[in-house]
Amino acid sequence: MSVGIQTISEDDFQAFQHLIYTETGIALNDSKRCLLSSRLAKRLRALRLNDYIEYYDYILQRDPSGTEMQEMINCITTNKTDFLREPHHFDFLTSNIFPAVARKAATGGPRKLRIWCAASSNGHEPYSLAMTVREFSAFDASWDVKLLASDIDTNVLAHAEQGVFDAEDLAPVGDLRTRRYFDRGTGSFAGKVRAKRTLRDLLTFRQINLIEDSWQINAKFDVIFCRNVMIYFDLPTQRKVVEHLTRYLKPGGHLMLGHSESIQWTPNPLRSLGHTMFQLPE
Ligand SMILES: C[S@@+](CC[C@H](N)C(=O)[O-])C[C@H]1O[C@@H](n2cnc3c(N)ncnc32)[C@H](O)[C@@H]1O
Incomplete structure (x- = not known):
């Protein structure tokens, strides 16, 4: 079953906040809950997972190669850039x-x-x-x-x-x-x-x-x-x-x-x- 975009629960957000901080140094404050939900939703859909904590467990327990961890990191980075910026x-x-x-x-x-x-x-x-x-x-x-x-x-x-x-x-x-x-x-x-x-x-x-x-x-x-x-x-x-x-x-x-x-x-x-x-x- 696939999910539509839903907002991540407080507890699940905290779990991802900690994981993302540990893996990338990116410190997501609480105002980023909706942003994180929408960025991760496509991975839940791709893996046909029902909720965010299932995705969290998938990354930590069912992904020994680290491929999905990298997919998750690629989803959460902000890549805005320009030629000759500043x-x-x-x-x-x-x-x-x-x-x-x-x-x-x-x-x-x-x-x-x-x-x-x-x-x-x-x-x-x-x-x-x-x-x-x-x-x-x-x-x-x-x-x-x-x-x-x-x-x-x-x-x-x-x-x-x-x-x-x-x-x-x-x-x-x-x-x-x-x-x-x-x-x-x-x-x-x-x-x-x-x-x-x-x-x-x-x-x-x-x-x-x-x-x-x-x-x-x-x-x-x-x-x-x-x-x-x-x-x-x-x-x-x-x-x-x-x-x-x-x-x-x-x-x-x-x-x-x-x-x-x-x-x-x-x-x-x-x-x-x-x-x-x-x-x-x-
Ligand atoms: C907003 S872009 C800045 C791009 C460019 N330096 C500029 O100023 O236009 C931020 C970049 O930092 C990268 N980034 C975030 N965390 C990182 C980390 N822990 N190590 C290396 N790169 C990281 C992101 O993937 C993203 O591409």
Whole structure:
């Protein structure tokens, strides 16, 4: 038997609240009951389950592979994103960070740039970063440039890896850069664009859960974008994630957060540059 959309009971909501917090760090407050109900309802329908607690038991007891846990996580994440969102961060890359990295290389440093986009959603943000790199002429073919894009949500990661977007999403990019970096789809892909190889070649996609204790990353980064994800975490989780991210910055490296996010409440070695940009001292 399948269910229509019904609101989850208080007790069942609390069970999911705890499970989601433990697995993802996402802290759902009580006002999110309806939202959670509607997001999980499609999984109940797909599995022909009658109520939410049955779904909860299914995830914990009848899903040894963890497939349904991942489906549940994919349902509850909020993936809103845009090309060149909060454009001042991309401007700052071009005006300050990239020139500083290039200057270091000119005085004997490695011709190497590493960027991590740590909650990359459907890909608009990492492809915006890739475009910004390609537009910076000092990073010529002799440079070793890599961008890591990661998210907890496997659906958005798969979408991002394809590099296919609705053409209308590219409005913030402008016509010139759209033509330079994207191919227009035809036939069944009409109305779509696909990022060209020059962008895709820079990017590696990986599932990384920011609240895990180990990320299995062997690099340090010049820049980490971790934007508009901390807002879903409570303060202890934010503190843990910021401390962890800081360990992955090169000396002088930059951390960019979303416009409503902050790290002021926690002792950390980062220097605020304004506009939610932070730098690890050299
Ligand atoms: C609102 S989107 C932000 C996308 C992009 N950074 C931007 O600012 O446009 C938040 C993203 O964080 C991801 N997310 C949520 N919890 C996460 C976690 N524990 N680890 C990694 N990513 C997470 C979600 O899947 C979602 O794609």
